[in-house]
Amino acid sequence: MHTTVGIIGAGPAGLLLARLLHQAGVDSVVLEARDREYVEQRQRAGILEQVTVDALRAAGAGERMDREGIVHHGIELRFAGRSQRIDFAVLAGGRGVMVYAQTEMVKDLIALHLAHGGPLLFEAGVSSVGAVGAVGTADDDRIAVRYRRDGREQTLTCDWAVGCDGFHGVTKDAVPADLRHTYERTYPYSWLGILADAPPVYDELIYAHSDRGFALASMRSDTVSRLYLQVPNGTDPAAWSDDRIWDELDRRFATRADPGWKLTRGPITAKSVLPMRSHVTEPMRHGRVLLAGDTAHIVPPTGAKGLNLATGDVIILARALAHWKETGSAELLDAYSDTCLERVWRAEHFSYFMTTTLHVDPDQSAFDTRLQLSQLARIAASPHAAAELAQNYVGIPIAGERAPQKG
Numbered sequence: 032m033h034t035t036v037g038i039i040g041a042g043p044a045g046l047l048l049a050r051l052l053h054q055a056g057v058d059s060v061v062l063e064a065r066d067r068e069y070v071e072q073r074q075r076a077g078i079l080e081q082v083t084v085d086a087l088r089a090a091g092a093g094e095r096m097d098r099e100g101i102v103h104h105g106i107e108l109r110f111a112g113r114s115q116r117i118d119f120a121v122l123a124g125g126r127g128v129m130v131y132a133q134t135e136m137v138k139d140l141i142a143l144h145l146a147h148g149g150p151l152l153f154e155a156g157v158s159s160v161g162a163v164g165a166v167g168t169a170d171d172d173r174i175a176v177r178y179r180r181d182g183r184e185q186t187l188t189c190d191w192a193v194g195c196d197g198f199h200g201v202t203k204d205a206v207p208a209d210l211r212h213t214y215e216r217t218y219p220y221s222w223l224g225i226l227a228d229a230p231p232v233y234d235e236l237i238y239a240h241s242d243r244g245f246a247l248a249s250m251r252s253d254t255v256s257r258l259y260l261q262v263p264n265g266t267d268p269a270a271w272s273d274d275r276i277w278d279e280l281d282r283r284f285a286t287r288a289d290p291g292w293k294l295t296r297g298p299i300t301a302k303s304v305l306p307m308r309s310h311v312t313e314p315m316r317h318g319r320v321l322l323a324g325d326t327a328h329i330v331p332p333t334g335a336k337g338l339n340l341a342t343g344d345v346i347i348l349a350r351a352l353a354h355w356k357e358t359g360s361a362e363l364l365d366a367y368s369d370t371c372l373e374r375v376w377r378a379e380h381f382s383y384f385m386t387t388t389l390h391v392d393p394d395q396s397a398f399d400t401r402l403q404l405s406q407l408a409r410i411a412a413s414p415h416a417a418a419e420l421a422q423n424y425v426g427i428p429i430a431g432e433r434a435p436q437k438g
Contacts, residue, residue, distance in 0.1 A: 034060040034149070036352060037176045037189035039157050039202050041070055043133055044324035044341035045195035046140035050090045051349035053148045057356050060149055060187055062178050064156040064196075071141065075133040077251060078236075078335035080426030081126045083342040092139045100131035101250070103235050106424065108411070110240040111404050112287035115411040122414070122421035132251050133338055155180040160192050160205040160320060174319050191319050191352065191364075194326040195341075198310065203326055206317040218307035218331060218386065219393055220244070222259045223268055225276060229256045229297030238333075238389055239283050240407060242400070245390045246283035247333075248294070256294070259305075261390050268302040276302075307331040307386065309379055315344075315368040323348060328375045333389060334382035339426055344371050346429055374427060381423040 036052055038045045041063035052059045063070060079087075079100070087093040104120045104127045119127050144151050155178045163173040174192040178185055194202025203211070230253060237248040244261035251257050258280055262271075277296050286292065310329040315322045324341030347370055351363035388406050392399065410416045 032060065032150075032185075033173075033188045034058050035190050035356070036060075037062065037174065037187050037192045038195060039160065039176065039192065040064075040195035040197060040200060040324075040326070041137075041141070041151060041153070042073075042195055042197065042324065042341075043136055043140065043338055044345050045193070046137060046144060047086065047090065047092075047342060048193060048195065048323065048345035048349055049144055049148055049151070050092065050140060051086075051345065052352060053144075054090065055349060055353035055356070057349075057352055058149055060189070061144070061151045062155040062157055062176065062187065063151070063153050065153065067141065067153050070153070071134060071138050073134060073137070076332070076335065076338040077130055077132045077249060077257060078339075079129040079131055079136070080335075080339040080342075081128070082346070082426050082429060083339050084129045086342055086346055087136065087139075090140075090143075092136070092143050095135065095139055096129065096131045099135070099252070100129045101252070103128050103130060105235050105421075107233070107235055107237045108240075108407060109237060109284060109286055110407045112285070113411070114286050114288060115407075116235075117410070117417055117421050117424070119421050119425055122418040123425045124422075126425040128335070128425055130250055152178075152180060155185075157196065157201055160194070160202050162318070163188055172319065191321065193348065194320065194322045195324050195345075197325045198329055200326055202320065203312055203322055205320040206312070206314070206322070210314075210317065212313045213310070214313070215308065215310040216383070218309075218390070219264060220261050220390055221264050221266060221307060222247075222305040222332065223262045223266060223271060223276070224257070224259045224301075224303050224305055225299050226251065226301040227256045227258065227297050227299045228254065229295045230254050231256050232293075232295050237284060238385075240389045240391075240403060241283040241285075242391065243279070243283050245333075246280055248280075248284065256297070258294070262304065263393070264306065266304050268304050271302070273299045305332065309383060311372075311375060311379060313368070313372060315371055316364070321348060321364075321367060323371075327371075328379070330379055330382035331386045332382075333385040334378065334424065336378040336382050340375060340378050343374055343429055347371055370430075374429070377423070377427060 036059040176187040239246040247259040249257040323344040
């Protein structure tokens with residue numbers, strides 16, 4: 032089987048790329064190691080930047096999102112017993128974010144692709160990505176993606192291969208080790224995340240700094256809460272009872288202005304521990320192999336950037352591949368890595384800032400804590416500092432962005 036673009040991974044990046052390419056008349060095949068049920072149930076991000084929202088609408092995948100998603104025009108910071116709202120409408124030119132779970136976005140894209148797109152093969156585990164022929168041969172420009180499906184070893188050849196297979200995927204191994212540069216940071220804490228059948232008592236996300244550690248109040252709908260607690264690395268979620276979790280959340284969200292404020296409690300339906308990591312692999316292109324999303328970069332989730340960075344990658348990449356098909360010019364593809372990495376490093380810095388400002392390092396001193404509180408107080412007092420946070424949070428527009436036409 033041969034296609035123009037082989038896409039490894041049917042997460043949001045791979046699925047959106049396939050849809051954008053389909054609209055541009057570029058054929059593709061998507062290979063996914065897991066089955067459809069697993070892919071549609073993976074719990075991940077739930078905050079969509081305006082760029083992501085616009086891309087889904089233009090791709091024809093926005094109808095349910097617009098019906099069920101929740102638009103937010105701000106966030107709340109809590110620290111030192113205080114509360115401060117960051118108003119996106121005022122500080123970020125009217126842009127906002129959409130609360131819509133990644134699981135639902137993936138379901139929408141899968142349904143759309145199966146109805147109108149090219150092949151989407153589940154349970155197709157890719158083992159390697161590399162050139163079909165030796166340098167200088169007729170097959171030099173073709174990429175072979177080898178995978179196993181239905182008990183058989185198979186090969187997909189393609190003009191371009193795009194790795195959307197995540198941090199542990201095989202695609203980035205196609206970039207030779209001596210040409211691949213990795214930058215990373217690990218953090219001395221994790222998140223204990225829960226889903227609860229409990230209606231949120233807050234209208235917008237709450238980010239809380241406390242001497243007990245960080246906490247985040249998010250949501251999936253008006254009946255389901257998504258909440259997080261900073262915990263030590265290696266924490267077993269089973270060690271935290273439901274009552275212990277709710278009690279700790281209430282302590283970390285407490286404010287002097289409303290000391291009786293409490294979360295609405297309900298059955299906790301899922302618990303998991305999420306390690307915190309910053310990671311960038313450069314370059315994001317080697318020959319005819321391109322990397323996108325978590326395959327190339329990971330951010331700690333504090334800034335809500337992971338999914339949205341992946342969306343930005345594939346918007347840029349779809350534009351470049353469409354330009355190549357229309358004109359034969361690889362100019363935009365040649366610029367792909369540099370174009371994406373400029374946005375990636377901005378998001379990495381913002382995510383690092385949010386993480387280190389709001390979390391309590393187990394080894395930090397009282398001096399470090401006072402610096403954190405000083406920074407948060409500056410954000411609360413300075414429109415310039417608040418605007419910097421707001422504009423980064425809602426997302427940096429893609430230079431020269433033109434929304435694709437619906438089709």
